[in-house]
Amino acid sequence: GENVEQHPSTLSVQEGDSAVIKCTYSDSASNYFPWYKQELGKRPQLIIDIRSNVGEKKDQRIAVTLNKTAKHFSLHITETQPEDSAVYFCAGSSGANNLFFGTGTRLTVIP
Amino acid sequence: DAGVIQSPRHEVTEMGQEVTLRCKPISGHDYLFWYRQTMMRGLELLIYFNNNVPIDDSGMPEDRFSAKMPNASFSTLKIQPSEPRDSAVYFCASTLSQVEAFFGQGTRLTVV
Numbered sequence: 732g733e734n735v736e737q738h739p740s741t742l743s744v745q746e747g748d749s750a751v752i753k754c755t756y757s758d759s760a761s762n763y764f765p766w767y768k769q770e771l772g773k774r775p776q777l778i779i780d781i782r783s784n785v786g787e788k789k790d791q792r793i794a795v796t797l798n799k800t801a802k803h804f805s806l807h808i809t810e811t812q813p814e815d816s817a818v819y820f821c822a823g824s825s826g827a828n829n830l831f832f833g834t835g836t837r838l839t840v841i842p
Numbered sequence: 843d844a845g846v847i848q849s850p851r852h853e854v855t856e857m858g859q860e861v862t863l864r865c866k867p868i869s870g871h872d873y874l875f876w877y878r879q880t881m882m883r884g885l886e887l888l889i890y891f892n893n894n895v896p897i898d899d900s901g902m903p904e905d906r907f908s909a910k911m912p913n914a915s916f917s918t919l920k921i922q923p924s925e926p927r928d929s930a931v932y933f934c935a936s937t938l939s940q941v942e943a944f945f946g947q948g949t950r951l952t953v954v
Contacts, residue, residue, distance in 0.1 A: 732887075732900060765942070774933065774945040775885070820885055829898060830875060830935075830943055834884030 733758040735823045737833025744811050745841050752836045754821035755803040763824040764797060764804050769835075770817045778819075779806070811840045848934050848946035855953055860922040863949045866915055867936030875943065876909055876919050877933040885933070891917065924953045 734757040744750050756764075765780035781788045781795045781804065788795050792811075797804040808815055821833045847866040855861050867874045875890040889899040894911045902909070906925070911917040921928055931950050937943040 732898065737884075774947050776945070777942045780942070829887065829890055830937070831887055832877070832885040 732829060733761055733823045733825060733831040735821060735831050735833045737821050737836060739836060740834065741837045741839070743839045743841060746811060746813060748811055750806075750808045750811055750815070750838055750840075752806045752819055752821070752838070753803060754805070754823075754833050755801075756823040757802070758823065758825050759802065760825040761823040764795070765822050765824075765830075766795060766806050767820045767822065767832075768817045769820065775820055808838075811838075813840050813842050816840045846934055846936050846944050846946035848932075848949050850949060851947060852950045853952070855924055855951070857925055857953055858923045859953075860920065861924045861928075861951060861953075863919040863932050863934075863951070865917045865919070865934030865946060867917070867934070868944055869915065871936035871938050871944075873937045873939065873943075874911060874917050875935045875937075876917070877935065879931045879933060879948070888919070921951075924951075926953045929953050 737754045762783040766778050767775035768778045769775040779790050779793050779795050781797050786797055792809045794807040816839050818835045818837050820835050822830050824830045849864045872893050876888040878886045888901045889909045890897055891911045909919045929952050931948045933945050933948045935943045935945045
C-alpha cells in the first residue's frame with residue numbers, strides 16, 4: 732500500500748510566525764491528499780485537502796502545495812496562533828480509496 | 843446524524859482476554875476504516891471496508907486481530923487474545939468515496 736512519510740515530528744514556532752510541514756508519498760497513483768488536525772484528547776478532523784489536478788490550495792491562513800513529480804506535498808500555516816497548537820497528520824489516498832496517514836507533527840505555537 | 847459512534851470510550855482488560863471494539867459509521871457512507879494510534883507509530887491503517895466488504899486488511903498486525911462489518915451500520919474490531927502491546931487508541935472513520943473522512947471519538951484500550 733501507500734507509504735506516507737511526514738517531517739518534522741515536532742515543530743515549535745513563535746506566535747505570528749509561519750509553520751511548514753512536509754510529506755512524501757510512494758504510490759504514484761495517489762490522487763487525494765488531506766490534512767487533519769488532532770487536538771489533545773480529541774479525534775482527527777479535516778482542515779484542508781488537495782487533489783492531484785491542482786498544485787496549490789489556500790483557505791485563509793492555511794495552504795497546501797502539491798508536487799506530483801517529486802511526490803511531495805506540504806502544509807503551510809501563516810500568522811500562527813496558540814490555538815493552532817495540535818498534532819497535524821497528512822494522508823494520501825489512491826484510486827482504491829484507502830487513506831494512509833503520516834506519523835504526525837506536533838506543532839507548538841509559543842505565545 | 844450524530845457522527846461516527848464508537849464504543850466503549852475506554853477499555854481496560856487483562857492480558858489474554860478478548861476485546862471487542864464497536865463502530866457505527868455515518869449513515870450513507872460507503873467506506874469504513876479502522877486505525878490504531880500510538881505515540882511511536884502514529885495513525886496506522888488496520889483495515890478498511892467498502893460497502894461492508896473488507897478491501898485491504900494488510901495492516902492488521904497479527905491473526906489475533908479480526909474485523910467484521912455485518913451490515914452498513916455496524917463494524918467490530920476484535921482482539922483475541924489481547925496483549926499489553928495492543929494498548930493504544932483505536933479509531934474508526936467513515937467516508938463517502940474519497941471525500942472528508944469523519945472519525946469517531948476513539949476507544950482507548952489498555953491491556954494490563
